[in-house]
Amino acid sequence: MKFSVKKLALCAILAALALGLSTLESLFPVSLAVPLPGVKLGLANIVTVFALYVLGPVEALAILVTRCLLGGLFSGTATALVFSLLGGLCAMGVMILLQRSRRLSVYGVSIGGAAAHNAGQILAAVITLGNTMVVGYLPFLLAVALATGSLTGFVVSLLLRATAHLHLNNQSDNR
Amino acid sequence: MRSNSSPAKTRPTPWDALVVAAVVLLGALTALLFYGPKAHADAPLTCVVSVGGQVADAAPLASFSGEHTYSHNGYTLTVFVHDGQVEVLHSDCPGQDCVRSGAISRAGQSLVCLPAQVVIHLEGAVDGPDVIVG
Numbered sequence: 001m002k003f004s005v006k007k008l009a010l011c012a013i014l015a016a017l018a019l020g021l022s023t024l025e026s027l028f029p030v031s032l033a034v035p036l037p038g039v040k041l042g043l044a045n046i047v048t049v050f051a052l053y054v055l056g057p058v059e060a061l062a063i064l065v066t067r068c069l070l071g072g073l074f075s076g077t078a079t080a081l082v083f084s085l086l087g088g089l090c091a092m093g094v095m096i097l098l099q100r101s102r103r104l105s106v107y108g109v110s111i112g113g114a115a116a117h118n119a120g121q122i123l124a125a126v127i128t129l130g131n132t133m134v135v136g137y138l139p140f141l142l143a144v145a146l147a148t149g150s151l152t153g154f155v156v157s158l159l160l161r162a163t164a165h166l167h168l169n170n171q172s173d174n175r
Numbered sequence: 176m177r178s179n180s181s182p183a184k185t186r187p188t189p190w191d192a193l194v195v196a197a198v199v200l201l202g203a204l205t206a207l208l209f210y211g212p213k214a215h216a217d218a219p220l221t222c223v224v225s226v227g228g229q230v231a232d233a234a235p236l237a238s239f240s241g242e243h244t245y246s247h248n249g250y251t252l253t254v255f256v257h258d259g260q261v262e263v264l265h266s267d268c269p270g271q272d273c274v275r276s277g278a279i280s281r282a283g284q285s286l287v288c289l290p291a292q293v294v295i296h297l298e299g300a301v302d303g304p305d306v307i308v309g
Contacts, residue, residue, distance in 0.1 A: 108191030
């Protein structure tokens with residue numbers, strides 16, 4: 001996979017943006033409004049979905065891993081890294097599969113991604129705690145994922161429409 | 176090999192409902208599994224007493240009140256159940272750890288007397304997560 005300079009720069013900007021967004025949302029804990037620990041808006045997922053559509057799966061995955069590794073480095077906790085990486089990779093895998101189906105819109109893809117993200121985090125919790133009882137927490141997280149996934153889908157659909165004239169993926173089109 | 180040659184759909188399609196339905200179904204299934212009629216979540220707190228590795232008594236705490244005695248390995252324990260609590264009132268074991276453990280009242284807690292090989296365990300409502308990270 002060749003990364004042109006333009007694409008590399010775009011990936012770096014998007015990774016920085018995702019990192020900034022995830023730091024930003026940690027300043028406004030949604031868990032205060034929704035009494036569920038660990039609930040997040042998932043603002044960084046906007047970048048992942050956007051990258052998936054505009055650049056492609058490989059680039060989106062590179063941005064995601066960069067974001068998780070740097071985020072884990074900055075927060076300094078290995079557990080946070082495991083949680084975000086497992087959640088992120090689950091979300092990425094599901095979204096890549098869903099996006100291949102041409103019938104789904106941005107909304108379907110991002111809702112599926114948000115749900116997979118939560119499932120991945122529960123998986124990480126089961127691994128770190130060694131207790132399957134946390135799975136009982138999944139229904140609540142999935143309900144939240146429907147809302148946050150829709151929000152992500154809405155923002156990405158606006159972004160895609162707004163940036164359609166920029167032809168961000170122009171240079172890298174191999175055809 | 177780029178898969179985004181066709182324009183991305185930015186408006187919801189009926190197929191998106193399928194994804195929503197799948198998520199709801201998954202949530203409902205896990206909810207049913209953990210909070211459904213079969214799960215212990217709704218079951219009352221149950222006191223399980225095992226003596227020498229074998230279950231001697233298993234009864235809902237509410238209908239188990241009063242004093243119960245268990246003898247094993249030459250030791251005798253007096254267990255007192257009252258007001259949703261279980262405590263070892265008296266034991267003739269040398270350590271007296273079980274007596275000093277005090278009363279237990281929540282699912283997952285247990286009282287253990289090693290010399291007499293008596294384990295009193297409370298089972299019932301699903302315990303919340305111990306810790307939330309991230």
